[in-house]
Amino acid sequence: MKQNEINKLELGIWLLAGFALRIIEIGSRLLEHDEGFAAVRIFSYIEYPYTFLPPYYALMKIWSWIFGITITSLRFPSMVASVLTILLGWILFKDFLSKTGQRFYLLLSVISPFSIYYAQFFKPYAIISFLCLAALILALEKRTYIRITLALLIALFAFLCHFTAVLYIFGFIISVLMTSKFRIRIKIGMLLVIVFGIYTFFWLIHPLLWSDHYSASFVFFEAPFRFLKLLFNRYVGAWHLYTIMINHLWGHFPLPGSPRIWKSITGVLLLFVGYGIFIFRKTTNAELRNKLDIVILTIVTAHITALYITNGLPLTPYIVPKYLLPSLIPLLGLIAIGLNKLYETMKIPAVLCGLSIVMISAVGLNTTYNLKSPIDYPDFKGIEKTIVKHAEKNEAVISAAELWYPLKYYWILDNNDIPLLCYPAPGRIHFKATKVTDEELEKFRKDILPFEGVWYLSNMMTIVDPDEKLLELLKEENVFLGETTVALPWPGVSARLFHFGLKKVKAEQGTDTLSSD
Incomplete structure (x- = not known):
């Protein structure tokens, strides 16, 4: 040869x-x-x-x-x-x-x-x-x-x-x-x-x-x-x-x-x-x-x-x-x-x-030869267990648009043509305003109507909602299902994660009903 x-x-x-x-x-x-x-x-x-x-x-x-x-x-x-x-x-x-x-x-x-x-x-x-x-x-x-x-x-x-x-x-x-x-x-x-x-x-x-x-x-x-x-x-x-x-x-x-x-x-x-x-x-x-x-x-x-x-x-x-x-x-x-x-x-x-x-341009957080997903690592396990494992498709996660990390992994799965595209996780409601206003609160009420539940991660909303107006609104108008503390991917940083069952408003009847759990 x-x-x-x-x-x-x-x-x-x-x-x-x-x-x-x-x-x-x-x-x-x-x-x-x-x-x-x-x-x-x-x-x-x-x-x-x-x-x-x-x-x-x-x-x-x-x-x-x-x-x-x-x-x-x-x-x-x-x-x-x-x-x-x-x-x-x-x-x-x-x-x-x-x-x-x-x-x-x-x-x-x-x-x-x-x-x-x-x-x-x-x-x-x-x-x-x-x-x-x-x-x-x-x-x-x-x-x-x-x-x-x-x-x-x-x-x-x-x-x-x-x-x-x-x-x-x-x-x-x-x-x-x-x-x-x-x-x-x-x-x-x-x-x-x-x-x-x-x-x-x-x-x-x-x-x-x-x-x-x-x-x-x-x-x-x-x-x-x-x-x-x-x-x-x-x-x-x-x-x-x-x-x-x-x-x-x-x-x-x-x-x-x-x-x-x-x-x-x-x-x-x-x-x-x-x-x-x-x-x-x-x-x-x-x-x-x-x-x-x-x-x-x-x-x-x-x-x-x-x-x-x-x-x-x-x-x-x-x-x-x-x-x-x-x-x-x-x-x-x-x-x-x-x-x-x-x-x-x-x-x-x-x-x-x-x-x-x-x-160049590798954008992983934990890139290894065995190619583990970032969600598998300890800093993410709290979020994974409390949201991904428990949330249903008809539930929403509330997070600031400016703070997609780390909850940017979670997207609503409402398209039957793409069942494998992301983690089985809920939808999201974004807030683009610098601070939550009365108009934003009203928009928030309308945005969550299609959902039967909502997850609210406190630390991810600090910038846009420092007074926790959205959290107070959720507590007043919905069914509180639980609260837990989850680890965020920074040393020693955690967040309070709230879970609510939302009321379904039937405009044509003018009455409120509780979503089933």
Whole structure:
């Protein structure tokens, strides 16, 4: 057997292993948190401008028409995209890595808990990663206007699937500039790398400068994306991007000292590692290059390992991409240099960039190899037992719209066509007002009429109902069925959970009746 055939066979084995790890038990878990949220929105009465952007909405609609609505079928596109992304990463790096380096990349990509997790996740993250990496490869391989135009269209399609793809588009533009034959374009690309590098550095340290990190998030994300609200008829601001990229870190870092400081130090360290290689890119000392590669690989491995260990078991590796993501734009620019054979010392940042694309955007709370649902962990068990296990479909959960976490997992199951889409849990009544007014109280009375019972979680309504007007109304007009205390997913934080049986008002008779229990 020729060496080329052996290499293809080995690659096929790696991809088969990646497929196997992602297909195992893909349909065994009920759709969880954001998945249930996505499924109900796509397959219920809500139109796409208020759910996802048109491409992903249309893709899943067409997919479900062909293959039906099951948990496996809904997650299958993400799984396929995840496996193909492994292949694309190998295509990108195969000419610039040794055989050992290629195997190291394939190993990390195949067993990556990030990649495995969101390969089994009914959201567009795996798909946009595949699209953006495909666009980058297409543009760099043959830099003709046709290929670059096609690559840009692919990147824009990814952007229309999810707003986070805008980062890949910026990196894509930088990469195209820096692989140009024209010196002026290369200089512009290098300038953009420096600008985005400074931007990233400032982004990483701004929590040390502002006590309220949301004030800084407005500066960086709210203003530039306001126009998207008009384009897509939906609110796009700091929450949609900033939370996805950084905000999950707050309060999830059990290390000594301030989590802000640790986040900044490790993130900036990773950034300067990339720039360190950039500085030494012209060295001709092979021994120095090899030592530098080893140092970089050691630092990155230690960084990821430390995050695994310090966050305990089960692992929470979703944190790592949140460090890589701020540095993704500079790294995407640097990857273009890495693909230039004159600068072979850039191969490690190229690998880092590829890995970040493969592993990015995992949004799990407890992502592990055994893929347990977040609802299985102790902090959620109180809520699960008291609501999910006992609530009926005709009961409602009252929660503030601004505080979907953690009760955003629970949606009403009133559509017979989608019996498997989320946890067997009640509907919800949202309050969007800053404070509960008399008008809100009247609206509340009407909203709960279709239900026979209601669950009220006190802590989740503190902001909009500090005086507990809704709770008092429930106590006065309905049957009190019980009260308990449940643990919320923050150390030492609990909430009072009230359960009421509601009166059914028959307007045509002008009389009240108690709902049966």
